[in-house]
Amino acid sequence: MSRIMKMFLLLAVMVCISEAQQPAQSCMCQRVRNAIGLTSEIQDIKINEPNPSCDRVEIVITKHTGRHYCLNPSLKDMQKLMARLKLLTTEGPTSP
Numbered sequence: 001m002s003r004i005m006k007m008f009l010l011l012a013v014m015v016c017i018s019e020a021q022q023p024a025q026s027c028m029c030q031r032v033r034n035a036i037g038l039t040s041e042i043q044d045i046k047i048n049e050p051n052p053s054c055d056r057v058e059i060v061i062t063k064h065t066g067r068h069y070c071l072n073p074s075l076k077d078m079q080k081l082m083a084r085l086k087l088l089t090t091e092g093p094t095s096p
Helices: 003-021 075-090
Strands: 040-047 058-063 070-072
Touching: 040 075, 058 075
Parallel strands: none
Antiparallel strands: 040 058, 058 070
């Protein structure tokens, strides 16, 4: 085998090893929606904060049908919703 071919193979192996060592992004949301639809159909809302496996905020809603949808966290309505939910979780429930 020629010297150039050996160098090329060594370079290819080094690239493969370095790529294998990179952490894989495993975000739940590959596509996001820009609208919620009917809020009466929503069963659950989950906000996933950035973490080591996914570097972005994800808003996942579950409808009564069991289907999950990802919403766009950069929309104003979603930012207001996240702020209200964070406020509720830091204050806790209020008693009458």
